[in-house]
Amino acid sequence: MFFAVLAVALAVVHVPLGDYMYRVYSSQKHSRTEILIYRLIGANPSSEQTWTAYARSVLAFSAVGIVFLFTMQLVQQWLPLHLHHPATPMTAALAWNTAVSFVTNTNWQNYAGESTQGYLVQMAGLAVQNFASAAVGMAVAVAFVRGFARQHSIELGNFWVDLVRGTLRILLPIACLGAVVLIAGGVVQNFHLNDQVVHTLAGSRQIITGGPVASQEVIKELGTNGGGFYNANSAHPFENPTPWTNWVEVFLILVIGFSLPRTFGRMVGNTKQGYAIVAVMGVMAAISLTLITLFQVRHHGTVPTAAGAALEGVEQRFGVANSAVFADATTLTSTGAVDSSHDSYTSLGGLMTMFNMQLGEVAPGGVGSGLYGMLILAVITVFVAGLMVGRTPEYLGKKIAAREIKLAASYFLVTPLIVLLGTAIAMALPGERAAMLNTGPHGLSEVLYAFTSPANNNGSAFAGLAGNTVWYNTALGLAMLLGRFVPMILVLALAGSLARQGRAPVSLGTLPTHKPQFVGLVVAVTAILVALTFLPALALGPLAEGVH
Template identity: 55%
Template sequence: MSSTVAGLLQAGVLVLLLALAYTPLGAWMARVYSDERHWGVERALYRLVRVDPDVRQRWTTYAAGVLGFSFVSIVLLYLMQRLQPLLPLGFGRGTDGASTVSPAMAFNTAVSFVTNTNWQSYVPESVLGHTVQMAGLTVQNVVSAAVGMAVAVALVRGFAARVSGDAEDRGRIGNFWVDLTRGVVRILLPLSVVAAVALVATGVVQSLRSGVDVTTVDGSRHTLALAPAASQEAVKELGTNGGGIFNANSAHPFENPNALSNLFEILLLLVVPVALTRTFGILVGDRRQGHVLVAVMGAIWAVFVALTWLAEAFPNGPAALAAGGAMEGKEVRFGIPGSSLFAVSTTGTSTGAVNSMHDSLTGAGGGVALLNMLLGEVAPGGVGAGLYGILVLAIIAVFLAGLMVGRTPEYLGKKLGRVQVTYAAISILAMPALVLLGAGLAIALPGTADALNNDGAHGFSEVLYAYASAANNNGSAFAGITVTSDFFQASLGVAMLFGRFVPILAVLALAGSLAEQRRVEPGAGTLPTHGALFATLVGGTVLLVAALTFFPAMALGPIAEALS
């Protein structure tokens, strides 16, 4: 009973803190992306890279900026890993005792962090030196999150655009380099600095030493790895990245030492995606639209937390029941409530950080975490990605409503025709195709079964979870699967790339098509999109798309395991 009360208090405090941050943070981000003025440091950066910040771009130019910046980022991060022996603070650390990272692993890691996935197929404290961690991975934690926010804001501008008579101005959705710079300079970096200081205050380590020697109670000596954990942990959660500086991730006491730090880290990974709905409402001129989206996100999140908590507190099996719950793979300092809260929040935000072993979740609990990703991670989703993901699903919901009443659907004053629905469908279908094809290929190929520590339904769940995590740019894993082979490194890397950039290209094309339209005033037959009816329709669409797409695969894995 005491753990239940403590868990409810944690959830209540978390919701209260999110409510307090919702209005000021959402309003600030709206001001950042609509401000006509440039800060001095921003102008210096624009001059350095020879960018005119006052030029508004069409979606094709905007997309070229996203792809070009991401490609260069992948190349640079790959080279940093391959050339690690030449970097400071990295000597004596690396794969198999060497300081360089193997080509397949370096490719997978570079793609992972640039796509905001942060999937880790290596042991961070022994493979990467501090320079790669700080100048490579932490930098990508910031800029990859800023890219997601930029794409989301571009889509919002498409809805908000009021087409003038100037044909040259039609279809303009902003300037990628301005949006990227402002997301870094005005939002993510200031929040990360404050969060890092707060994490240090809760006990998270921040050190450039490689380790500290300790003597255990039996007299043996060991070296505990140290790292600048607080600075990377802050942006890892704020940017919904998830890549830990230690192999145990947020279950490691140096990254997440106590219940207070645990609650604060959950707040960090939720706060920006939640507040972006407020930003959306302000930018489109109707704050109720943002309230509808955050209500859908919050309802799904709350239901999934309750289901996971219930599954872990009342598991199948006499041993777990006798122990008072499924505590295998969980830290005692967090318990079932804190672990369930973290698991649902991290899989719902495409973060991928973990404070417990997801492979040790019950069949039902692991199934909820997996389904949370397969919804498209829109509850509340990643930084930026969650907002544009749920807006795409809202478009599908409006389109379905239009089919039912026999009229052309409209959303926020923009008509949704064949072109817009096609772009939305491409964005939605990319992830399921990657997940199902990747998991099917991995199961079918001879030799890949050797990577599994489990057979049967749980082994299938491990493979399905891996590709769901990669294609959704989450990064968490059922750790019972070993993915260090070249096949998994390459196939998961491809899933991350296409899972990130196919939806982004579709969303930017959608934004461009919306920005070219004249605004249509609502009429008597227009579906109201600011009330409970529309929230129910969007929530139902989110669940229906995942249910129709993934139920057969879920039935072979977590559902079969839960019923066994």
């Protein structure tokens, strides 16, 4: 029932939200607030950018965000609303890791949120970057779609216009409405630092920190960010109190990602192409959800024969099945929020969370990044199909020649290279192996998950790895940076190449890219490519553990 209602809700909003986002990014009118922002930052909203200028703007904006957030964390003890005795000291390495994490839409956290970051940092630093990083991803996706839609052009739009509109017209209104819904469901929103006193079952008193939680919770899900106000993330009752707020949070995670294909279809002038892309996302998500639920419901916990293993690492108010849906949604997107412990999942259940990320998080993926990742896979699929019939492949009337396929292939290879190289180095260093809580296959899974998550800008983790070390903070920070911005640059370069082309006429040899045949082909190509890339590492980790 949980999933059925979710699927219906996503289907209902697909067209109206997708059409609304199309109008947002296609409108020629600017509001007074937007014009004021353009003047303050010195941007000309009437001027469009080439792909190189667009990429420079993305990198410059993100670099400023990293410097600002890094500095803010290191000086937070002198800022208002700070914690007097933080549990985890904010070192330069941890501040670097966290700043990179939130700017890249990863939200990997090597600290406990409520006992490390002050309220001002949470609100003006982390929550702001939740909006900004999501808007950046959406802007790059829209620029990529313009590459397909335009002919004989060297321009892809204006990054600053796309950034501001995505924030003010899409993310902010939905986040405000969603925050009200979450507050009505019991998510806290206050400035109560140390006066949340509860009485435990043992009869003692425990102080639980309050804070401006709902305002951060909604954008962490909507923007597929994932960073929790509390260490327990969405398993904490102040972040996610009831089964129906759990449903709302899963809906927020998926709603923009599953609606953007409609925006894509409208922008290229063919809504059937949008339906084909969302169908690919839906098929892959349904298969993944079926498998992870089967692995968790049929074989609970890491120790299936133990008493109570069915709820190991799972909140009782959500249950095993609904927690599996949450885990699947959060790893199929770049969210990384959790309402259960992925480290407590069965070996095959944990494998599915990793495999979801290794797919490139494209079903539906992060806001923006999921769409352009899926379109890259569509380009690769068209190229493979063209090889089969011996003709120059085309997608949406654009020829996929040597330059285009090199950029698409490079995009696909960047993340596996980061994941596998980082995991290999960590396993080769005795100090980094010592950070594993477990030995054997599960220990390898912890490290593999640790690099899979940041490189794909997810942020979830197997909790057994002690990641708050100088080496892991530095290495995972680099994985986040490279995993976010190298693919973006390749996407924009490909968009620029496509925009310069004309549109080839449809012929009898043109592969129909809006029919079920193409949907199945994209799903197959994606699964095969990912399996060939990651199967050896998975065989040594979760698969070896599963057959042990």
